[in-house]
Amino acid sequence: MAIETISLSGKKKEVSNKKMNFWESLYLIAIFKGLMITIKHLFKRKVTIKYPEQTRSLSPVYRGQHTLMRDDEGRERCTACGLCALSCPAEAITMKAAERKPEEKHLYREEKYAEIYEINMLRCIFCGLCEEACPKQAIYLTKSRTMVKAQTDREDFIYGKDKLVMPLDMAIKNTQNQAAN
Numbered sequence: 001m002a003i004e005t006i007s008l009s010g011k012k013k014e015v016s017n018k019k020m021n022f023w024e025s026l027y028l029i030a031i032f033k034g035l036m037i038t039i040k041h042l043f044k045r046k047v048t049i050k051y052p053e054q055t056r057s058l059s060p061v062y063r064g065q066h067t068l069m070r071d072d073e074g075r076e077r078c079t080a081c082g083l084c085a086l087s088c089p090a091e092a093i094t095m096k097a098a099e100r101k102p103e104e105k106h107l108y109r110e111e112k113y114a115e116i117y118e119i120n121m122l123r124c125i126f127c128g129l130c131e132e133a134c135p136k137q138a139i140y141l142t143k144s145r146t147m148v149k150a151q152t153d154r155e156d157f158i159y160g161k162d163k164l165v166m167p168l169d170m171a172i173k174n175t176q177n178q179a180a181n
């Protein structure tokens with residue numbers, strides 16, 4: 001006897017409760033059909049990759065992890081104006097400003113700098129508005145530092161300056177590349 005089921009998706013499917021014959025009760029045909037589906041997928045183009053050995057090519061407009069930039073003399077560009085934090089729709093950015101001392105001129109480009117600068121990566125939606133709001137070209141969502149790593153502790157997703165500021169050797173390399181071009 002066929003039982004008609006109500007389908008929310010609109011795809012009506014009929015099920016049957018008729019008694020199975022001997023061959024049907026062995027499930028051989030059903031197993032074979034299942035195996036055929038598996039074998040068919042073996043020859044299809046794979047949608048998964050062996051990360052981290054393999055990586056996908058990124059879009060030219062990909063927004064990766066934030067980098068607080070240095071200028072061509074290796075000084076931090078950020079002046080702790082707070083515009084990035086104000087423009088952030090996720091309220092992910094916090095900072096504390098400090099005044100530069102005369103002996104710190106080689107470290108910070110402006111008279112005011114971010115003593116503390118933190119981004120909560122659990123809040124960030126990688127919209128890039130902080131980058132657009134910055135008047136000092138001090139923050140970029142870079143492709144070179146792509147992924148925010150998986151963690152087990154929520155505290156580890158609060159990225160401070162130790163993780164955000166561009167490494168000095170990277171800044172020197174950028175300056176050398178610019179000079180060569």
Ligand code: SF4
Nearest residue numbers: 088124125127128130
């Ligand atoms: S990318 Fe967007 S959400 Fe993330 S910190 Fe910047 S402004 Fe906030």
Ligand code: SF4
Nearest residue numbers: 078079081082084134
């Ligand atoms: S990153 Fe740019 S916008 Fe944000 S505080 Fe620093 S200078 Fe201002």
